[in-house]
Amino acid sequence: MDYDYVIVGAGSAGCVLANRLSEDPGVSVALVEAGGKDDKLEIRMPAGFSKLFKTDYDWNYTTAKQSELSGRELYWPRGRVLGGSSSLNAQMWVRGCQRDYDQWGIPGWAYDDVLPYFNRAERRVGSNRGGVYGGDGPLYISELRSPNVTTAAFLLACEELGYPRLAELNGRAHDGYSPTPVTQNRGRRWSSADAYLRPALPRPNLSVITGVTVERVTFDGRRATGVEHSGGAPIRARREVVLAAGAIGSPYLLMRSGVGAADELRAAGVPVVHELPEVGKNLQDHLSAGVVVECRRPVTLSKAESVANLLRYLVLRSGMLTTNVGEAVAFIRTSPEEPAPDIELIFAPGPFVDHGLTPPTGHAITVGVVLLQPDSRGRVGLNGPDVVIDPGYLTAEPDVRRLVEGLKAAKQVFATTAMKPYAGGPMAPYWGPESDEELARWVRERAETLYHPAGSCRMGADDGSVVDPALRVRGVEGLRVVDASVMPTLNRGHTHAPAVMIGEKGADLIKAART
Structure with a gap:
């Protein structure tokens, strides 16, 4: 099978690429995805995402033991389905702020360069104060249809604490609090597959190949020629192979294909095609701890899975099952020296512990605390044919301090007059740590991923970067990486929006190379 472009991974970025590249009827495009169709109810129903964890829709990764997290191995869900992680996520559309992109220092990737691509994607439903959002893109951005009563109390608590209210969350600066904008259309998840892939499926020049695991990129010398996969004969690319397999899959495939640190490749039994030592390095993730307290009133999501709520969702597209769980956010600075918010507080009107995999024992509410700009760095590596994920959490001391300060801020939220009718005592496993030492222990014993790995195929203008500013893999031809793995540093937000x-920008760069 021969195509002009072969895209690996039908996730947040891969679906965009498939749509934009196939707009030209004169080129042929293959989109290759290891997972299957995204037709399960729990994908469509916003509150159902945790039901997809550790199923066939999930890569179900586990990290290496984390020395600074009590030696724990952490569970990392990643989407293995059309739409990728945009079919499993909490639908939060949070771009980050201007500084996030300006700090990359890469020509063509400053905030003002990338803002048109955010706007091209967005179709804002409802208010669009200040023209922050795009208005006619394919990706619906809306408010929650049925926010919980405790979420309104959280927003009042933020006001009581003196945080500024954001007119719209996704502006140039985002110090302050806001309800969460979500990728939903009339109470239904709206993934990258919904926005980009489904409208493109009727095009005869687009082939979507599901249930096929790509094993490596093939090369003729140093030119990428296609991919080998689990489904039979290789798929050949006349123009380019584009990896959009995410912060784990893309560096893993590069290394399995012979592009990476030579010593590591040889140790894994992989012939070296091109030595590129930074492949898999610079891995970053948003680490999150939380404060969980009992709710004095039976109004939370703990009883959301009732027959009545299911019928309300199926018939009216409203009610508790339209929740994304993270219903409101506040971006704060733990010290005046921080140039931008370094902590995100996420409010959940339920006990969000253990990734939602453990059924709640009662009514509770949660303020999650997210470290937005970790100093720690990890890696994606090889152990023979297997992938190794070592995020290196908390290996940089400032990360612990910032999370401790964030937990103090979360505790202040629950101490406000606005939260008094709802916030009770600690709910297990949270045990109410008070001192800095106790809070640090809570972080080390219970912190988990917020599902935002990035950076492992770092983009840069320097020769040491994995990809150049046009997203071309350095030292080889006909191969690009177009996903969150190219981000030099994490955004102070969530990674679906930048992916x-x-x-969008990667598609334009690829098209420009044809002319």
Whole structure:
């Protein structure tokens, strides 16, 4: 099978690429995805995402033991389905702020360069104060249809604490609090597959190949020629192979294909095609701890899975099952020296512990605390044919301090007058740590991923970077990486939005190379 472009991974960026590249009827495009169709109810129903964890829709990764997290191995869900992680996530559309992109220092990737690509993607439903959002893109951005009563109390608590209210969350600066904008259309998840892939499926020049695991990129010398996969004969690319397999899959495939640190490749039994030592390095993730307290009133999501709520969702597209769980956010600075918010507080009107995999024992509410700009760095590596994920959490001391300060801020939220009718005592496993030492122990014993790995195929203008500013893999031809793995540093937000932006801009860069 021969195509002009072979895209690996039908996730947040891959679906964008498939749509934009196939707009030209004169080129042929293959989109290759290891997972299957995204037709399960729990994908469509916003509150159902945790039901997809550790199923066939999930890569179900486990990290290496983390020395600074009590030696724990952490569970990392990643989407293995059309739409990728945009079919499993909490639908939060949070771009980050201007500084996030300006700090990359890469020509063509400053905030003002990438803003048009965010706007191209967005179709804002409802208010659009200040023209922050795009208005006619394919990706619906809306408010929650049925926010919980405790979420309104959280927003009042933020006001009581003196945080500024954001007119719209996704502006140039985002110090302050806001309800969460979500990728939903009339109470239904709206993934990258919904926005980009489904409208493109009727095109005869687009082939979507599911249930096929790509094993490596093939080369003729140093030119990428296609991919080998689990489904039979190789798929050949006349023009380019584009990896959009995410912060784990893309560096893993590069290394399995012979592009990476030579010593590591040889140790894994992989012939070296091109030595590129930074492949898999610079891995970053948003680490999160939380404060969980009992709710004095039976109004939370703990009883959301009732027959009545299911019928309300199926018939009216409203009610508790339209929740994304993270219903409101506040971006704060733990010290005046921080140039931008370094902590995100996420409010959940339920006990969000253990990734939602453990059924709640009662009514509770949660303020999650997210470290936005970790100093720690990890890696994606090889152990023979297997992938090694070592995020290196908390290996840089400032990360612990910032999370401790964030937990103090979360505790202040629950101490406000606005939260008094709802916030009770600690709910297990949270045990109410008070001192800095106790809070640090809570972080080390219970912190988990917020599902935002990035950076492992770092983009840069320097020769040591994995990809150049046009997203071309250095030292080889006909091969690009277009996903969140190219981000030099994490955004102070969530990674679905920048992954879509990278897909939009990457498509333009690929098209420009044809002319």
